[in-house]
Amino acid sequence: MADISSSGGPSMARSQSQTTKLALRIILYLALCIFALFYLMPLFVMITTSLKSLDEIRTGDLMSLPRDVTFDAWRSAWSEACTGIQCEGVRPFFWNSVLIAIPGVLISTLLGALNGYVVAQWRFKGANIFFALMLFGCFIPFQVVLLPMARMLGVMGIAGTIPGLVFVHVIYGLGFTTLFFRNYYVSIPDELTKAAKVDGAGFFRIFWSIFLPLSLPIIVVTVIWQFTQIWNDFLFGVSFSQAGTQPVTVALNNIVNSTTGVKEYNVDMAAAIIAALPTLFVYVVAGKYFIRGLTAGSVKG
């Protein structure tokens, strides 16, 4: 080999290195495809299983496509499946989740934006310590706050209610949302604030007219992050809810774990997909902004 490449001169060497490059590229893509298939496998099983009838599941293969596509399991999961003694499917719980997630996301994003704006642009004495403590809040394990939070919600009179759950999620999300907005706003030159002050704008005016319109990328990031966190939360949902206010994740657990008699795999799968759809939807719609927002650095202008 060495002989050939040395006698063949530089052009030979170049074409050879190009062949190697191409081969490596093919291997790389092959490996990536295999990984992708591997990761998509559970989703495939879930979707196909949810479209089969129970008979077919019992007699057929886990990996095979459904012989007769039926949406019975989806209908059942949405409005008939039993969660304990109640048999209304995941529908009421799905709406609970919506009622928790939407205000939770909006409030924590808005407060995070305000916090970040203050910490980044209106430096006050102890701003760094304030921010460090806020960051620390991101790393407190959920289990630690369960009991104090339960007591707190009781004192406030919102234990077991949807506003109570919104409150918990806002508090827990603030650390992250503040971090996101602070890091975004810190890259904006402080001369912008100064110019607005000379122009006569006050604290909220500057926030509303100058900083918020600049913030679209980071708002998208925060909304995706918070929505995923709140929607997928199980621990808070199961701890601080009562009959009638449970979120969809808790309902899903109850459907899967409290069936008596035959285990309806197709219904379980359909319910799981329903519970996961909103986060999936948010990622698909806003995913590219997520990456863009995370990498968006300084603001030119």
Next chain:
Amino acid sequence: MSPILDVKNLYKNYGATAVLHDINVSIEEGDFLVLVGPSGCGKSTLLNCIAGLEPISGGDLFIGGQNMTNVSPKDRDIAMVFQSYALYPTMTVAKNITFGMKVRGVDPATQEAKLKHVAAQLQIEQLLHRKPGQLSGGQRQRVAMGRALVRDPKLFLFDEPLSNLDAKLRVEMRTEIKALHQKLGASMVYVTHDQIEAMTLATKIVVMKGGVIQQIGSPAEIYNRPANLFVADFMGSPAMNLIPAKARRNGNGTKIEIARKDGEPIVLTDTRNTDLPEDVIMGVRPEDIADPARLTSEHAQIAECLIEIVEPAGADTYAVMQLGGKHVTARLHAETSAKAGAQQSLAFDLGKVSYFEPETGQRLN
């Protein structure tokens, strides 16, 4: 009539570190005050204090005769242009210019009229619907000026407004700012680290270093009679030659001896300054060392010097020699006969030299 801006005994500390020390400046209406100094000298901090964007630690500040020490920026009747222009990125040029008026609740018809007027003045009418991101550096600069002009304030503040522009544009904008100042007769405070900008624009210059004012004066005063070695070295390009020398009293004048690397010291006779200490630093501007035929001052004295380097610069030719252990630059005319490595007779204009005390750096004459 009271001065338009009057800063009295102003102090500014960040914790224990003093940033500005006993600042006293005042300007009359129509003055163009330039604060100049190396970076970190506190000039921008002083400007921010005048604007009210930084609280001051001591002293008083009057604008238009009113005590503004504790007044918020928006009520000081000022407008400010920033180094980064600080245009609001999400607003169009028109909105940028009218934002202040909108905040203050000026009625839309007046806003429109003022916007039109300023846009015409700065020739930015065709840019009004663009966003700052779509503008070039020079255009952004104009918009930032427009935002200040539209306010029609008592006092304009400029914080290094030209330092983000390329060299050619900087010179153009400099001329334009000067023209604007002459046309409006407005009072301005302008911060720069560029001493040429300071010289060309100012009616009054404040040279600062380490939070302390070194000298206040007209450009001519600062240039011709620098108060200390720092000002002498900082203002002027090429810098003033600062040559260590010995002064000996001698009958009707003072003999100034300047050591040379090889051979006898140069001896010049200064008939005007008779009470100099023995050790002095003599400050001579490059243009005050010239070809004897071209320097027709009555105080000119001629000496032979060994030229080490000749640097033609188009209009002038700079000749560098070594005197008193320092490189000394002379500004000669373009067709000079000076050659590197050859002796050349040069005239020193002793009518324009400055003398400094070597230890303290203070001016002696």
